[in-house]
Amino acid sequence: METLKQKNTMARLYIFAIGGTGSRVLKSLTMLLASGVKPNSDKNFEIVPIIIDPHKSNEDLKRTERLLGNYQTISNDAGLDSGFFSTKITTLDRLTTSQNRLSGSFTFNLQEVGGRKFSEYIGFSQLDEPNKALADILFSGKSINKRHEEVNLLDVEMDIGFVGNPNIGSIVLNQVKDSQEFKDFASNFNEDDRVFIISSIFGGTGAAGFPTILKNIRDAMNNRNIDGKGFLQDAKIGAVTVLPYFNIEKDSDSPIQKSDFIAKTKAALYYYKDNVTGNNSINSLYYIADNYSGKPYKNDPGDNGQKNDAHFVEMASALAIIDFLETPDSDLETSEGKALKPIYKEFGIRKDSADIKFSDLEDYTERKIAMRLSQLALFRKYLTEHLSNAIEKEAWSNDSPEINKKFIDDTFYRTNLSEFLSSFADWLKEMADNKRGFSPFNLDSSIEALIEGRTVKSGWFSSKVDFPSMDNKLSKQGKGKTYSSASQKLIKLFYDTTEEILTSKFGLKN
Template sequence: MMDKLFVIAVGGTGMRCLESFVHLCAIGMLDSREVEVLTLDTDQTNGNKGKVEELIRLYNRIKSSDSQEGGTPNADTFFSAKLNLYRFFTNYSGRGRENYKDLVKLSTGSPEQQRDNKLLSDLFLDHASVQEFSLAHGYRAQTHLGSMLIYHGIIEAARNILKGTNVLPQERELEHFISKLELAGESARVFVFGSVFGGTGASAIPVIPKALKDFVSVRSNGASSIDLSKTKFGATLLTEYFTFRKPDEKQKGSKEDSVIADASFFPLNSQAALQFYQSDTTVQRSYKLLYHIGWPVESRHADEGAGVGKTITGGAEQKNACHITELIAACAAYDFFIRQYMPDGQKAEYLYKSAPFRNDTFSFTAEDLFGNQERSAEIFANRLGAMFSLAHISLTANGGAWGDLGIKAFLNLLHKQRLTQYASITDAECADLNDYFKLFAYTYDKDHFVRGWLYQVRNSIAPGNFIFNSKAFADNRTELDRLDVGSVFSDERHHWPKSLISSRYNTFVNKLIDSGPAEQLQKVNTTKEKFLAHLYNALSASQGFKLN
């Protein structure tokens, strides 16, 4: 019996790691699996959070059918995993909840209690700033405060549910997620995405297992609990890999930003966090595997080209570009979910990988990301290449990057070639697929080229190499029009075949006409699922990977 899979993404960095994980699911890396996904943040308006939640909703629209919202798991095809999304954010809106001082009610109780509470709070938290800054945009690198308040928010939700009155929608979603975790018991694998150098993620990783355990106990009034010694937890220990402009004195002098994260302290924050995780017995006993991921060269500016005059560390404007380290974090989750060996001792094990660094830049192959466990690297390269080529087919060969054609135009082409079994796929379903490819690869905003996830990942290591040749990442209309969609790989062995009288693209279309989906093996039932499986089979056959 396979373990049940759970993902928790915490804070802005955790959301971007989840974005990469969703794209791994879209290319087909988690065949036949169902994943429960929880987004957890203090900042309900965070741009990265909103972006990945919309990505999952789009993913689920693509998989949905008339009879099953979010679809069912498939095998050896695109969008093969089923994703169930739950959202929880701590509530810091409303009178008496805006800051620490009000939230913990320092001014209530007897004079002696107020005095003792103030002395204790002042011992750990600066009175003039930390106790009074707005919590709405996260914990601003105040992880000691953040850990306490994240735990408080989760337990507060459990108490509200137990009372059964004024339960907020996000508290219900948290309950549904934890109920599935409780039901899975020993067969649960929980992977936490978050950074250790900032605010929310660094605050949450140490306390999440205990908070989930205590939520179950509080909600059940002590009748139930989670055995942390048996539930398998893993996490990223993602150290600093980006920076942003230093806040100026004017911004730091404002009441809103009197406490604000300063990227110059990220390396120090990372070192302190790693020392803490190594020595803290709760962390060591709660987690089975900790994946240490970092960026050992100069960090890229997350707000480069943003056109804003102040430091952005939260809110709707926080939409940082994707980075290779986030894909590595997603690969760590994949490794955690498929690996057979799992430590059973009382101390977490640390894992890390490395990649070649030459001429002051990194280059990445599929083996650098996945190793060769169960031929994962070859499977990843094949499926990423298939999705990348399909994105180019939709966006450039059929005009999807400049309008609403894309997959619809490709279906019309197949119809003319007498491949008519997919005529019932609706315009809305085609538009959803085309929109996904735009987020995955690229699109145009009028005449402005907009990089999607894969382009952003590759750009984070440019001019280093990333599996595909540089021409595959063309970023202007002329180069895209000239692009041979069957030659995206650096390794020519995986270029599509062509004949003396036919291009690679036309040869692929002919292969598509002569092939079809394996409905039972690929677990596909709807017309849309059969179409995606059909495409996947023809693309994989064209790329020539030896996967069997």
């Protein structure tokens, strides 16, 4: 396996995660990176997420922010050569020495949105009569506000997002180009860095945000407020545009209706044909959708927090980011803001199954994620079901640095790692319970039945796989090795041991 030490080129991937779908795809990417999934590339990419969502109380956004924060702490304490959590994730403010320090969060601070109507945002009352008449024409549609009242678009309150109105979103999100965050992004962007944009196409925030952010990046050098190095115009830019992939409950009082999804998607694709794909402004564009009619989500336009269960499509969308990082620079050449060889891709599975297992995935995808996700699942299983019985008893625990009761009572283990692994289990369970489902694990089973479709190799000289046998392997694996800290030891030792078990006993391959 290639290690970080073998990679000698450092680059950054700036991810603009737009709207609720952006946060959920980013959450899936974080789970993949935590498990040790890495792009097959000669570069070591540092990930810089930038979440753009006016809906600050969005539960999907808050869950992703918390997850990213825990990931950062674990990665910083365990180090980047420990297998799990070995891709660096950082906030934009850590890259800049600007006196206008940013918030230190992963979320872009949209100004003057919370608690305001769209008419207030554009200063409608201060317009002269001809411009008022023009605004009335441009925003003449109707929507439903958070009190479920029908209102004109000018009276939409934006603190729960743009509720399926990309024409509003495109106006508000255009402020990004003049923000301190965008200035710092531009000034820190280097020639080897890349950009990836995550958005849905059938709502308001994502459909508006993708072309707006893309245009602002390509036009950055024409922005007099940007003091950049000149690399943004020809940046290597990838994006995943998520088409309809879930069902929602019918609610005549909601501004969100499933019947509108396809019409909005067609309208957005028609616009993209001229302003995204038609003008070659994107280097690599990934399309993904799912028409499987499964369990409907609660119809929540945002006023109740908007917390959707994880979905397989979001994980597949996260894999588009890994694929983009594996794409050679020579395939992503850009000149004067135009992609010379634009790439368009879709995601497919081997078998059209309502309940996807690893074996239903194409070979490359299965090899990419099966081992790593299984390792993290086995790691979590041991910690939650057996660690308390092993600490201060087993050799691997007593060898220096010790994994003892003081360690598991410390914040690193008790809060950051335990909370992250609990979120990992929730993510897997939500995907398994969703329709279309993804359920490669039996999380509550024995170790030998953990992976669906995989049986432990048996025979005269093959021992069973259980917690005592794991303890023996952990002690053998750690014997004579040195670790910089107890945190690093826990992460690295279990990564190496779970990889050995899954290779020798379950037949998984890297």
